[in-house]
Amino acid sequence: MNRIAVFPGSFDPFTKGHEDVVRRGLKIFDQVVIGIGINPNKTRYFEPELMEKKVSEAFDGQENVLVKTYTGLTAEFASENNARYILRGLRNTTDFEYENTISQINRDLLDGLETVFLITSPELASISSSVIREIHKFGRPVDKYLPYKL
Amino acid sequence: MNRIAVFPGSFDPFTKGHEDVVRRGLKIFDQVVIGIGINPNKTRYFEPELMEKKVSEAFDGQENVLVKTYTGLTAEFASENNARYILRGLRNTTDFEYENTISQINRDLLDGLETVFLITSPELASISSSVIREIHKFGRPVDKYLPYKL
Amino acid sequence: MNRIAVFPGSFDPFTKGHEDVVRRGLKIFDQVVIGIGINPNKTRYFEPELMEKKVSEAFDGQENVLVKTYTGLTAEFASENNARYILRGLRNTTDFEYENTISQINRDLLDGLETVFLITSPELASISSSVIREIHKFGRPVDKYLPYKL
Amino acid sequence: MNRIAVFPGSFDPFTKGHEDVVRRGLKIFDQVVIGIGINPNKTRYFEPELMEKKVSEAFDGQENVLVKTYTGLTAEFASENNARYILRGLRNTTDFEYENTISQINRDLLDGLETVFLITSPELASISSSVIREIHKFGRPVDKYLPYKL
Amino acid sequence: MNRIAVFPGSFDPFTKGHEDVVRRGLKIFDQVVIGIGINPNKTRYFEPELMEKKVSEAFDGQENVLVKTYTGLTAEFASENNARYILRGLRNTTDFEYENTISQINRDLLDGLETVFLITSPELASISSSVIREIHKFGRPVDKYLPYKL
Amino acid sequence: MNRIAVFPGSFDPFTKGHEDVVRRGLKIFDQVVIGIGINPNKTRYFEPELMEKKVSEAFDGQENVLVKTYTGLTAEFASENNARYILRGLRNTTDFEYENTISQINRDLLDGLETVFLITSPELASISSSVIREIHKFGRPVDKYLPYKL
Numbered sequence: 001m002n003r004i005a006v007f008p009g010s011f012d013p014f015t016k017g018h019e020d021v022v023r024r025g026l027k028i029f030d031q032v033v034i035g036i037g038i039n040p041n042k043t044r045y046f047e048p049e050l051m052e053k054k055v056s057e058a059f060d061g062q063e064n065v066l067v068k069t070y071t072g073l074t075a076e077f078a079s080e081n082n083a084r085y086i087l088r089g090l091r092n093t094t095d096f097e098y099e100n101t102i103s104q105i106n107r108d109l110l111d112g113l114e115t116v117f118l119i120t121s122p123e124l125a126s127i128s129s130s131v132i133r134e135i136h137k138f139g140r141p142v143d144k145y146l147p148y149k150l
Numbered sequence: 151m152n153r154i155a156v157f158p159g160s161f162d163p164f165t166k167g168h169e170d171v172v173r174r175g176l177k178i179f180d181q182v183v184i185g186i187g188i189n190p191n192k193t194r195y196f197e198p199e200l201m202e203k204k205v206s207e208a209f210d211g212q213e214n215v216l217v218k219t220y221t222g223l224t225a226e227f228a229s230e231n232n233a234r235y236i237l238r239g240l241r242n243t244t245d246f247e248y249e250n251t252i253s254q255i256n257r258d259l260l261d262g263l264e265t266v267f268l269i270t271s272p273e274l275a276s277i278s279s280s281v282i283r284e285i286h287k288f289g290r291p292v293d294k295y296l297p298y299k300l
Numbered sequence: 301m302n303r304i305a306v307f308p309g310s311f312d313p314f315t316k317g318h319e320d321v322v323r324r325g326l327k328i329f330d331q332v333v334i335g336i337g338i339n340p341n342k343t344r345y346f347e348p349e350l351m352e353k354k355v356s357e358a359f360d361g362q363e364n365v366l367v368k369t370y371t372g373l374t375a376e377f378a379s380e381n382n383a384r385y386i387l388r389g390l391r392n393t394t395d396f397e398y399e400n401t402i403s404q405i406n407r408d409l410l411d412g413l414e415t416v417f418l419i420t421s422p423e424l425a426s427i428s429s430s431v432i433r434e435i436h437k438f439g440r441p442v443d444k445y446l447p448y449k450l
Numbered sequence: 451m452n453r454i455a456v457f458p459g460s461f462d463p464f465t466k467g468h469e470d471v472v473r474r475g476l477k478i479f480d481q482v483v484i485g486i487g488i489n490p491n492k493t494r495y496f497e498p499e500l501m502e503k504k505v506s507e508a509f510d511g512q513e514n515v516l517v518k519t520y521t522g523l524t525a526e527f528a529s530e531n532n533a534r535y536i537l538r539g540l541r542n543t544t545d546f547e548y549e550n551t552i553s554q555i556n557r558d559l560l561d562g563l564e565t566v567f568l569i570t571s572p573e574l575a576s577i578s579s580s581v582i583r584e585i586h587k588f589g590r591p592v593d594k595y596l597p598y599k600l
Numbered sequence: 601m602n603r604i605a606v607f608p609g610s611f612d613p614f615t616k617g618h619e620d621v622v623r624r625g626l627k628i629f630d631q632v633v634i635g636i637g638i639n640p641n642k643t644r645y646f647e648p649e650l651m652e653k654k655v656s657e658a659f660d661g662q663e664n665v666l667v668k669t670y671t672g673l674t675a676e677f678a679s680e681n682n683a684r685y686i687l688r689g690l691r692n693t694t695d696f697e698y699e700n701t702i703s704q705i706n707r708d709l710l711d712g713l714e715t716v717f718l719i720t721s722p723e724l725a726s727i728s729s730s731v732i733r734e735i736h737k738f739g740r741p742v743d744k745y746l747p748y749k750l
Numbered sequence: 751m752n753r754i755a756v757f758p759g760s761f762d763p764f765t766k767g768h769e770d771v772v773r774r775g776l777k778i779f780d781q782v783v784i785g786i787g788i789n790p791n792k793t794r795y796f797e798p799e800l801m802e803k804k805v806s807e808a809f810d811g812q813e814n815v816l817v818k819t820y821t822g823l824t825a826e827f828a829s830e831n832n833a834r835y836i837l838r839g840l841r842n843t844t845d846f847e848y849e850n851t852i853s854q855i856n857r858d859l860l861d862g863l864e865t866v867f868l869i870t871s872p873e874l875a876s877i878s879s880s881v882i883r884e885i886h887k888f889g890r891p892v893d894k895y896l897p898y899k900l
Contacts, residue, residue: 003178024264027234027235027262027264028153028178028235028264028266072588073584073585073588073590076588084177085178090246090267091701092697092700092701092842092843093243093246093247093543093693093697093842093843094544094694094697094698096240096243096246097243097542097543097544098544099269100240100269100542100576101541101542101575101576101578101581102576102581103269104269104271104272104576105576105577105581105585109585109590112177114174114177114178114268115268115269116178116266116267116268117240117266117267117268117269118264118265118266118267119249119250119253119254119265119267121254122254122872122873122875122876123872123873125701125872126700126701126702126704126705126872127705128701131701131702131705134673135673135705135709138672138673138676140673140709222888223884223885223888223890226888241401242397242400242401242542242543243393243397243542243543243843244394244397244398244844247842247843247844248844250842250876251841251842251875251876251878251881252876252881254876255876255877255881255885259885259890272572272573272575272576273572273573275401275572276400276401276402276404276405276572277405278401281401281402281405284373285373285405285409288372288373288376290373290409303478324564327534327562327564328453328478328535328564328566384477385478390546390550390567391851392692392693392847392850392851393543393546393547393692393693393843393847394844394847394848396540396543396546397543399569400540400569403569404569404571404572412477414474414477414478414568415568415569416478416566416567416568417540417566417567417568417569418564418565418566418567419549419550419553419554419565419567421554422554422722422723422725422726423722423723425722425851426722426850426851426852426854426855427855428851431851431852431855434823435823435855435859438822438823438826440823440859522738523734523735523738523740526738543693544694547692547693547694548694550692550726551691551692551725551726551728551731552726552731554726555726555727555731555735559735559740603778624864627834627862627864628753628778628835628864628866684777685778690846690867693843693846693847696840696843696846697843699869700869703869704869704872712777714774714777714778714868715868715869716778716866716867716868717840717866717867717868717869718864718865718866718867719849719850719853719854719865719867722854
């Protein structure tokens with residue numbers, strides 16, 4: 001049995017918190033496909049192409065990790081990648097309530113699509129993409145929060 | 151790779167909510183070992199031996215499900231069963247905050263022991279063992295909440 | 301149409317926070333039956349009979365409020381009082397998660413039994429029965445938290 | 451006594467979760483006025499006029515349900531409709547914290563205006579308007595989440 | 601030892617809830633510097649200059665309160681004001697989860713920068729800047745929520 | 751101005767998470783009095799006298815830390831120690847909801863008694879006294895969670 005999971009997100013940017021979830025997810029799944037979701041209606045801070053390149057570097061040499069961009073529903077992205085699992089990290093109760101809703105809908109959109117959760121390692125749980133954008137915008141270094149060099 | 155997960159709990163009693171998590175967990179793991187934890191200091195309502203028998207019936211014929219009782223730490227029960235994963239269901243934010251704490255400690259007690267979470271199916275999320283005990287105590291039927299006949 | 305609601309609780313003791321919910325509930329329901337639940341397995345601090353007497357005093361002269369004690373399931377207490385509604389106050393998210401579970405089960409136990417929620421007035425939300433017991437135990441006055449004289 | 455409640459929201463779109471709250475609210479109130487709030491500063495996905503038409507169809511023949519659009523404060527909409535109650539559904543703790551704030555302010559804006567809460571039925575709690583918009587935007591069917599045909 | 605704390609926020613507008621936190625903070629700190637954060641990318645409802653003037657009026661004659669506007673990271677604003685503390689109010693769990701993240705990052709950005717929390721007084725906890733903007737926009741009085749005259 | 755805070759708890763046992771809050775509290779207060787609360791109705795796992803001795807060792811040589819045991823209300827313990835502040839750590843939303851209630855009551859019991867909160871450092875937030883008791887009961891080492899040798 002080949003277990004493929006997608007790890008979807010806007011990843012604006014992809015952080016060490018995200019990396020933690022992927023690396024731990026690889027102990028459960030045979031392959032993790034990182035999906036950088038592109039929402040045409042939302043302005044990004046970091047370009048998806050840059051992010052795709054950087055995240056690929058972070059997992060360089062690891063054949064069981066793929067990095068892709070996608071537009072559309074996550075359930076369809078999972079389907080296109082023959083993934084029967086969505087991997088997600090939970091940092092706190094706000095995340096939980098949001099993911100609770102989304103995971104039920106994804107199971108509904110693609111029959112049997114399971115969302116599997118890991119709780120983000122505590123020392124990384126405070127790293128959020130929005131805070132990193134804020135720090136970067138004001139010209140302060142953010143490298144310590146990222147698994148690659150910007 | 152043989153993925154073994156333990157699904158620990160007091161299971162006083164084991165409910166359809168628990169069954170839901172086990173059945174969905176079987177899509178991720180090769181084997182799920184249901185561990186009925188016995189706490190010598192706590193009075194139970196349903197005997198662990200009865201529960202072991204009933205849960206075994208519920209998964210009768212399913213070779214990838216084992217049912218055991220255990221005393222001691224969950225991390226040690228996992229270790230004894232060669233399990234590198236703990237499977238847990240999340241019903242709500244109260245569960246999340248509790249599990250957040252426990253899962254970090256388990257990772258600490260047994261290096262690399264991962265707790266993997268599924269969100270309980272919404273139609274089953276209101277089934278709690280304590281409520282079932284309350285209903286049963288007053289002589290009302292509880293069979294609809296259980297995956298076996300009492 | 302005669303709308304009867306039960307307002308169940310252990311009320312050990314009944315507080316001004318409870319009174320707030322009952323008084324506001326009377327704007328919605330024609331009658332509120334306050335049900336002091338007796339759990340034979342739990343030790344109380346204030347006797348249910350004392351509480352019944354005191355709460356009756358607090359609502360003296362108000363014919364649309366009844367005060368009763370009951371043993372057994374809340375759904376059955378509602379049924380015996382021809383109530384199709386349970387009235388409950390919510391103080392915070394911990395209350396919400398608990399009530400979420402209980403209300404689904406009550407709807408299940410008695411078809412169509414609706415639990416109707418009011419959010420406790422903020423200046424009363426910190427009054428909890430367990431804290432009052434603690435204060436009373438150490439001989440400090442608690443009258444300001446209660447709608448009657450002890 | 452004629453109990454009128456408003457059920458306000460942006461309803462972009464009105465879902466089966468909303469319908470559930472209205473239908474259960476009709477067991478408590480004599481009339482429910484569904485108020486589709488129009489915020490001039492926010493872009494909608496579904497036009498309020500379309501929504502008004504569709505929701506009216508969903509409650510066709512039910513004289514105790516009115517469907518209206520409104521601009522301005524909910525407390526004023528309640529006042530204009532002689533409603534002394536606001537009806538709201540709670541899906542989770544995020545909803546609770548938000549509604550907690552809003553309900554206190556509404557009671558403040560219109561003396562005695564009570565917000566009455568029902569907890570959304572669990573099988574409908576994951577249906578959110580924003581998720582439906584997302585699914586619809588990508589051309590997938592959403593009819594199963596709506597009490598009318600789009 | 602001179603204890604200086606910054607009290608940062610967008611304060612759009614500054615409310616009686618904010619004032620409560622500052623006044624109680626003055627019992628802990630020798631000086632509180634209220635920092636009205638200006639985010640060039642966000643449209644405000646009340647001008648920062650107006651707010652600076654109004655808040656200064658509210659604390660008129662109190663030499664241990666300073667009111668300033670700032671652009672940039674809060675950690676830098678603290679540093680510029682020789683503050684080793686950030687003062688923040690917590691109203692509910694949503695606030696808590698947000699502040700939990702931010703406070704860890706601030707401690708990271710400026711070594712030893714401590715965020716100190718007070719829980720907003722319950723009767724003021726429902727006052728939120730966004731609700732006040734909404735009420736003001738529709739021409740209703742908001743003075744009762746503010747520690748100054750608009 | 752001499753700022754004295756009490757840091758109350760059952761401390762059964764006192765953990766590195768508690769130590770973290772005390773050490774950071776010393777940056778705010780001139781003196782922290784650790785109060786080991788003795789509840790005559792509750793069975794402890796570690797004796798209060800042992801705990802008092804061990805905690806004193808952990809803060810050996812630090813004159814601004816006192817360690818005491820107390821029976822009775824925390825507000826009275828604060829009063830007896832001339833403390834106008836209670837220091838508390840927050841680990842998660844469950845803690846927050848509990849502390850929210852307690853802090854309002856303490857302010858009520860002793861006029862002006864302020865509870866000041868720090869958020870527990872994330873890498874220590876999963877350390878709970880009850881989990882440590884559980885681990886210790888089964889004979890596993892717990893020293894890494896404690897700021898002293900048992």
